[in-house]
Amino acid sequence: MMYTCRCIKLTAIAAATLAALATLTPAQAAEDEDIVQLTKPESSVEAGIGYVNKDNQRFGQYNGLKDNGVYGLLDLNVVRRDDATGTWLKLSGRNLGLDNRELRFEHNQQGNWGYFVEYGQTPRYNPLDVNTRLVGAGTSAQTINGAAARYNLEMKTQRDALSLGAEKIFIGGFSVQVRFKNEEKDGARMYGQGTPGTINFLTDPINQTTRQLDVVLAYTGERLQLSGGYYGTTFENRNNLLNVTGGITGQTPMALPPDNQSHQLYLGGGYSFTSTTRGTFNAAYTHQTQNDTFIVLPTLGGRTDLGGVVDTKLLQAGITSRPLPKLSLLGNLRYEDRPDRTPIDRYNTPGGTQNGNNEPRSIRSLTGKAEAGYALPMGFRLTGGFDYDQRNRNFSPVRVVSAREETEEKSWRAELRRSMSETTTGALSYVHSDRDGSPFLTTRRNDGTFGANLIAPPHLADRKRDKIRLSVNWEPTEELSLQFFADEALDKYESRTVLGMGPNNGKARNYAVDGSYRFSPEWQATAWYSRNETRADQATCATLTVDAVTGAMTCPASQAANLRNVGDAFGLGLHGKPLERMEIGTDVSYSDINDEYRQRALTGAAVTSLPDVSTKLTSLKVFAKYAIQKNAGIRLNYIYDRVSTNDWTWTNFTYSDGTSVFQNPNQKVHFVGVSYFYRWQ
Amino acid sequence: MKKDRTMKNPRHTIAIVLNTMLILMGVVLLFPATIAAQPTNPAQPADTTARKDLVLKGDAQCTRCHDADGEFPVLAIGKTKHGTVADGRTPTCTSCHGASETHINKPAGVKERPRPDRVFGKKSNVAAEIQNQACLTCHQGGKRIHWQGSIHASRDTTCTSCHQVHTGHDKVRDRATQAEVCLTCHKEQRAQISRPSRHPIKEGKVACSDCHNPHGSAGPSLMVRDSVNDTCYTCHMEKRGPFVRTHQPVTENCAICHNPHGTTTPNLLRSRPPFLCQQCHEPTGHRGQVAGVPGGYSPGTAGTIARGCLNCHTNIHGTNNPTDLSGERTFRR
Structure with a gap:
């Protein structure tokens, strides 16, 4: 008991x-x-269907939502972590039902080893409708007007990329990484052939493979970090020529890009001398070759391939230091020598403007910068700097374009910045650059007589550039944030002659205002406006004559163009949670872009300017997400996309072979998608 | 007798063991902190000793106030690599934020609790380089070797200007959302990436980091490879050559003719031919043509309509055709 x-x-x-x-x-x-x-990491899957209400040219250009119809929507993100060992297993897929799908598998033990496999697909649909009789589009043998009747040709290129990678981290800070990427690019895009009086439509038949291999050995220590290895690339083109039947006499076959390859050894690193002083460096040597067999044998000489070789050497060194608590210094020097060692041979009979030789292009550059910054009271910092850029190029002795071997650009800059503040931060900076160089080479024809020596190309010309930039971030309250940004750059090019031909002035001007407001923890809104403007004043001569003996040039009829591209854009966004289980959001953006040409005669007969081109882009995105349960729910997406333009480029134009091209001037597309999402751990 | 009887009765023994286990389980479940590890910081207040770490070693002193809500939600760090504590390199709260003694133990007589030693974010009163040093202590190697001296570093950009550490989804490390982060500062590019001729950035197929290494590089403009051209060639290797006839600006810098962030002219050209071409080419012969009024074709307007100058000079980057039967030197074949 x-x-x-x-x-x-x-x-x-x-x-x-x-x-x-x-x-x-x-x-x-x-x-x-x-x-x-x-x-703990979370996994999710989302599946549904989407509907596009009509065929379109722009909206689906890169996502495959190009045709009217129903599409499958599938995203997944499976993540597992073994907490005991720190081993991750990830499988992620995005847009699996669309043409721009991506899939990645990753397995790694954090801090020890890892590997991944990734596949990605990138389509690009030609945004123009082509109506043609071309036969063999997308192949290496095309016949102009070979088809009995015209047909609509849809052109597309697609990249299929497969990447593999692995990593192993060793004790002592050493690691090795291997990454390999194989990308297949297939399809067709617009191409053509022409001669005065005739322009024929052709397609560029693309069947190419690009491969990249990167092997990185790295060391990461407390003071010293090194990263070096091998980077090799190959480009293989299965269509290295295009045979054209029925085209312009003598213009077949046409050469397509040749196979080429490169091998690079590199070593970069950094060393922290003290807690406030650090040096970095980078050195690389690249051996690049192109020895694809010629598509036809040259007129002269016996070469069967170019034997192209470019050996590039890169050296870079930099140092940063803070010798005083308020003073920071920076210096950097970079030297790159890219000599084109391709043998020079005579390939064909010299003519008036060429000597029959190939033209290797070498370039050597030396750039550097020095900068000092000093901390001022109230969180301000004053920075001054000097930038240097020197380039040396080689040119063949016979040219048709003006050339100068050396350019040298010096820039001085100053900036006042406030990075630390509870409410207001920003920066005001000014840069002045001055570029000049060696005398322009005198352009002569192959027989030694003078050619035209009128134009200073914009990347070679003497140029003075002034640039000012202002940015302000203002957060007067916890809820409100405002940003203002403005910059303006003025370029003044110096012409080679008093005729003032070529680029004269350039201008770039950008403004932006951004704001965001948080009404409550659940609701917030954003708004922005920006204006971007570029201008280029340039002039050319319609009837230039050059005295072959004296080189004197006369230009009785010249015209100028004041090219202007101005875009106004704004965006609005509203995101919130009207109900505990519901989340909604909308984003609208609008751009109005104008290209203006503003041609005018300087001398000679009046010039009728090209009409301006206006392009308007509208995008409205709305989503609503409703949680049926804690970890599952439904999402609704709606997109309205509109592109309208008065671009006249293809209007009333027909190729000599009869091919016509149509650009829809007003494209409106609606997309609706509904999907179910589920999350788990 | 009772003792003997009790000990000798196996059912009784089992009952005692079971009951003891249940009592112990109850104690453990009801008072988990009583068996938790000893606090790592002996100076922490008494109430924190009653809590256990939720993610990181020693985080109990922080998670007593900071959880998944409020102004500084922290728990989601457990979903990230930083929260993978099996990796011995993972940090503690104080490795990044500092010991923050006065923040944890508010001194008497102080009205507002002092901030942690190292606060990150826009309203931090800690200098950018000191904020960044917390990250660089572990992340200085690899692609961040050149951080110091990069334009971002010298403009006081902090790691947390772009990265969100206490979240399972760091937007800037996701190709689909990365551009949103970059474009908050790069306003000009925000407008450009929507222009008719563009890279598929909005679709997440090209990310800013495909071309730029925001952590610094040996190339110009933070290029991921050693030059602008070498970066472009990673996707457009067919333009690399060298060719029998090579267009000079092509070898110097792709950006002389192209704006990679977006334009209204097809193929990302900076301006429409023939204007673009006339910036360099001497105006002898047809090269000086007046850009023609649309509405029809004539040799004089061939440089304006359709593909412009490229209607004929179709291999504009270079041609490897060694003959000169029909103007290969001018990239027509």
């Missing part, structure tokens, strides 16, 4: 404990479950 009683007593304690467990464990378990939800 005593035994019985004792057992009952003990059981009663246990029962009480169980009762406590029954009443308290759920709460504790719920808390633990919450903690797990908040701290």
Whole structure:
């Protein structure tokens, strides 16, 4: 009896404990479950369908939503982590039902080893409708007007990229990484052939493989970090020529890009001399070749391939230091020598403007910068700097374009910046650049007589550039944030002659205002406006004559163009949670871009300017997400996309072979998608 | 007798063991902190000793106030690599934020709780380089070797200007959302990436980091490879050559003719032919043509309509055709 009683007593304690467990464990378990939800990786899957209401040229250009119809929507992100070992297993897929799908598998033990496999597809649909009789589009043998009747040709290129990678981290800060990427690019895009009086439509048949291999050996220590290795690339083109039937006499076959390859060895690193002084460097040597067999044998000489070789050497060194708490210094020097060592041979009979030789292009550059910054009271910092850029190029002795071998550009800059403040930060900077160089080479024809020596190309010309930039971030309250940005750059080019031909002035001007406001923890809105403007004043001569003996040039009829591109754009966004289970959002953006040509005669007959081109882009995106349960719900997406333009480029134009091209001037597309999402851990 | 009887009765023994286990389980479940590890910081207040770490070693002193809500939600760090504590390199709260003694133990007589030693974010009163040093202590190697001296570093950009550490989804490390982060500062590019001729950035197929290494590089404009051209060639290797006839600006810098962020002229050209071409080419012969009025074809306007100058000079980057039967020198074949 005593035994019985004792057992009952003990059981009663246990029962009480169980009762406590029954009443308290759920709460504790719920808390633990919450903690797990908040701290452990999460997986998700989202599947649904989408509908595009009409065929379009622009909206689906890169995402495959190009045709009217129904599309499958599938995204997934499966993540597992073994907390005991820190081993991750990830499978992620995006847009799996569309042409721009991506899939990646990754497995790694953090801090030890890892590998991944990734596949990605990138389509590009030609945004123009082509109506043609071309036969063999997209192949290396095309026949102009080979088809009995015209047909609509849809052109597309697609990149299929497969990447593999692995990593191993060793003790002591050493690691090795290997990455390999194979990308296949197939399809067709617009191409053509022409001669005065005739322009034929052709397609560029693309069937290419690009491969990149990167092997990186790295060391990461407390003071010293090194990263070096091998980077090799190959480009393989299965269509290295295009045979054209029915085209312009003498213009077949046409050469397509040749196979080429490169091998690079490199070493970069950094060393922290002290906690405030650090040096960095980079050195690389690249051996690049192109020895694809010629598509036809040259007229002269016996070469069967170019034997192209470019050996590039790069050296870079930099140092940053803070010798005083308020003073920071920076210096950087970079030297790159890219000599084109391709042998020079005579390939064909010299003519008036060429000597029949190939023309290797070498370039050597030396750039550097020095900068000093000093911290001022109230969180301000004043920075001054000097930039240097010197380039040396080689040119063939016979040219038709003006050339100068050396350019040298010096820039001085100053900036006042405030980075630390509770409410207002910003920066005001000014840069002045001055570029000049060696005398322009005198352009002569192959027989030694003078050619035209009128134009200073914009990347070679003497140029003075002034640039000013202002940015302000203002957060007057926790809820409101405003940003203002403005910059303006003025370029003044110096012409080679008093005729003032070529680029004269350039201007770039950008303004932007951004604001965001948080109405409550659940609701916030954003708005922005920007204006971007570029201008280029340039002039050319319609009837230039050059005295072959004296080189004197006369230009009785010249015209100028004041090219202006101005874009106004704004965006609005509203995101919120009207209900505990519901989340909604909308983003609208609008751009109005104008290209103006503003041609005018300087001398000679009046010039009728090209009409301006106006392009308007509108995008409205709305989403609503409703949680049916804690980890699952439904998402609704709506997109309205509109492109309108009065671009006259293809209007009333027909190729000599009869091919016509149509650009829809007003494209409106509606997309609706509904999907179910589910999350788990 | 009772003792003997109790000990000798196996059912009784089992009951005692079971009950003891249940009691211990109850104690453990009801008072988990009593068996938790000893606090790592003996100076922390008494109430924190009653809590256990939720993610990182020693985080109990922080998570007693900071959870998944409020102004500084922290728990989602557990979903990230930083929260993978099996990796011995992962940080603690104080490795990044400093010991922050006065923040944890508010001194008497102080009205507002002092901030942690190292606060990150826009309203931080800690200098950018000191904020960044917290990250660089572990992340200085690899692609961040050249951080110091980069334009971002010298303009006081902090790691947290772009990265969100206490979240399972760091937008800037996701190709689909990365541009949103970059474009908050790069306003000009925000407008350009929507222009009719563009890279598929909005679709997430090209990310800013495909071309730029925001952590610094040996190339210009933070290019991921050693030059602008070498970066472009990673996707456009067919333009690399060298060719029998090579267009000079092509070898110097792709950006002389192209604006990679977006334009209204097809193929990312900076301006429409023939204007673009006339910036360099001497105006002898047809090269000086007046850009023609649309509405029909004539040799004089061939440089304006359709593909412009490229109607004929179709291999504009270079041609490897060694003959000169029909103007290969001018990239027509």
